[in-house]
Amino acid sequence: MTSLSVPPRGATTQPTGRTARPVGGGRDWRMAGEILLFTAPALTIFGLFVVWPILRAVQFSLYRWKGFGPLVDFVGLQNYVAVLTNEVFRGAVGHNLFIVVASILIQLPLGLGIALLLNRRIRGRGLLRTIIFVPYVLAEVIAGVVWFQLLQPGRGVVETLLGTVGLDGPYQGFLGTPELAMPTLMVVLTWKYVGLAVLLFLAGLQGVPDELTEAAQIDGATWWQIQRRVTIPLLGPTIRTWAFLSMIGSLQLFDMVWILTGGGPANATTTMATFLVNEGTKRQNYGIAAAASVVLFVIALTMAVLYQRFVLRRDTSDADVLRGVR
Amino acid sequence: MSTPMSMRGSIHESSDRSSRSTGAALATPSTSTVTDQPTGQATGDRHTPGSGRRRAPAERNGRGEGGVLVYLAALVVVALTLGPVLYAVLGGFRTNAQLAADPAGLPDPWVLDNYRRVITGSTFWTYALNSVAIAVITTVVTVVAGLMAAYPLARYQFRWREPLFMVFVVGLLFPATVAIIPLFILVTRDLSLGNTWWGVALPQAAFALPMTIVILRPFLMAIPREMEEAAIMDGASRLQFFWRVLLPLSAPGAITVGVLAFVGSWNAYLLPLLLLRGEMKTLPLGVADFSSQYSSDTAGVFAFTTLAMIPALIFFLAMQKRIVNGLQGAVKG
DSSP states (O other): TTTTTTTTTTTTTTSTTOOOOOOOHHHHHHHHHHHHHHHHHHHHHHHHIIIIIHHHHHTTTTOOOOOSSSSSSTTTHHHHHHHHOHHHHHHHHHHHHHHHHHHHHHHHHHHHHHHHHSSSTTEEEEEHHHHHHHHSSSSSSHHHHHHHHHHHHSHHHHHHHHHTTTTTOOTTTTTTHHHHHHHHHHHHHHHHHHHHHHHHHHHHHTTTTTHHHHHHHHTTTTTHHHHIIIHHHHHHHHHHHHHHHHHHHHHHHHHHHHHTTTTHHHHTTTTTHHHHHIIIIOOOOHHHHHHHHHHHEEEEEEEHHHHHTTTTGGOHHHHTTTGGOO | OOOHHHHHHHHHHHHHHHHHHHHHHHHHHHHHOOOHHHHHHHHHHHHOHHHHHHHHHHOOOOOOHHHHHHHHHHHHHHHHHHHHHHHHHHHTTSSSHHHHTTTTTSSSSSEEEEEEHHHHHHHHHHHHHHHHHHHHHHHHHHHHHHHHHHHHHHHHHOOOHHHHHHHHHHHOOOOOGGHHHHHHHIIIIOOOOOOSSSHHHHHHHHHHHHHHHHHHHHHHHSSHHHHHHHHTTTOHHHHIIIIIIIIIHHHHHHHHHHHHHHHHHHHHOHHHHHHGGGGGOOOOHHHHHHHHHTTTTTTHHHHHHHHHHHHHHHHHHHHHHHHHHHHHHHGGO
16 A cells, blocks of 8 residues: 555554554455546557467477468367477577677677767767767668668668778678678677667766776876776666677667668578568468577576576676566 | 565665666767757856866867878768768769769759658658657557556555566567567557557557667656655655656656657558558558668669658757756756
8 A cells, every 4th residue: 555545454463553454345346446547448458459469379389280271170288399309490599699699799898989089078979979879860761771772782771881991892792692691780780789788888888986996096096097997887887788788789770681681692691580570471480480489588588587597697787677577 | 565665765776766867878979969958057167267277188189190080080981971861862962863973973963852752642651650650659658558558557555566566577588570460460460450559559669668668767766755745745746756756756757758759650661561551550551661662763762761851850850958957957956
């Protein structure tokens, strides 16, 4: 019961009545009704469009089903075996893990560098901070379409610019050459998402007390020493939170890949999400698609739990938000 | 839930902390974008005599021999960030012949035809209308349902409070992709909402709810207990308190989650891709379609894409200040 209430009958164990336990009586029924009323819309929508489809995905994953007729062809774990032994899917898992690691390795130093740069007292800093966020605000699809045009083999501006410094573009283009497709994708993803890292880090930097850098300065530390010994360590919680968001995003990556390469060439950029959408919508293999989605979910959940346990645990505030996932 | 006083205090403190961190994590993009407000203010406020001395070395660092390099680095960052976007904008002002002859050149002469074709054609506007409608429905449903649910989760004491909250928190981890196939079947077959605004908006709202509730709950928790007591003394019921006190005070938080829901919906691709066809498509779908249908008409693609970028950018720039003010406002108390 909230502090609104005067101590109800039977609340004698609670000295103040503020934390009174809801025990019997009309008031509690009324409160239960209010709780139900207030949470009903959210619970209905969330249950119907999030929980139910996920449960159905688990169910579908146990059947061989082409999307029509009743769900009768129960195959147990066969779809999972099919997915886990599928070369394309295993490749997709590898690609997702590569993207998780590469995103952090590339965007962390880059984002940190730009954030430290923009944290200095330079002219037009506010404008710079807005500009760095522009790619992040654009829809992934729209950014993807622009990059697709820039990277057109033979006539895109990227190859033209390379040509002016005497470099030839690859014959099939950056996105059409299997060995180059993934690195190219990483470049585009970095362009799109480094702004988020920068802005989170800038926010974190505002929490670094002036007194600390001031003290270091008086002790004769150089700018770089201050950043390395004082500022960056204090950014720890922000960096860990950002890495978590980045990780989850990398595991779910779909839009950009679908637009840029469609998972190709020769499955060189397939992700778990493009795999399952492809199986589900193009081949109507709903059972396989559902099994793939469950695997994706289990991988995401496992990584989230491990991350929470071993990394985020140090930051109480983050632990609060993710407390339930332990 | 019956929690002893002391524990409750700590719960409040900790959620207060989490509010700040979530707030920081999610809202700061905008916070720091608009102005350098926080830093600026902090330094402005602290212009005590001593601070002049303190600032001097920092400024020398910024302007001294390192200064040129700093500006050069900033210039490179800006060029790399804006380059592709500006290239698309300018590309829309060129002809395909110009683009083919000199892909890296500037428009010469400037051609308005590509943009004119997109603006005078009906497809762009149809898609834009769908995008707006779906984003508005998503936002309204998310904010209303989220605020309502956050209220008892923040200010009522009951046994299932934390477990219920956890249901939504765990929801944060569900990628929409996982549920996409059953969602498609649910919406099109069971609910007959395929190819409708609501069919896309409701699932999008559902997936936006966890974040919304996680952000709003600390907002509502941070409103001082004394205000609630005062309202009760004046004879308000809990519902009246919600309407008259809590809603106005949580407006900044509601705006933040509203913007997040709107931008998320506006940029969404996968769900609309599966659910919408023909006249019902949204702008991202339109852009993708246009790009694959007229792949050789690069200038046309650039014009279409540029026009599709503008609303989100304008919306974001317009809302920035309100988000910042909101987050720096009432909640801190």
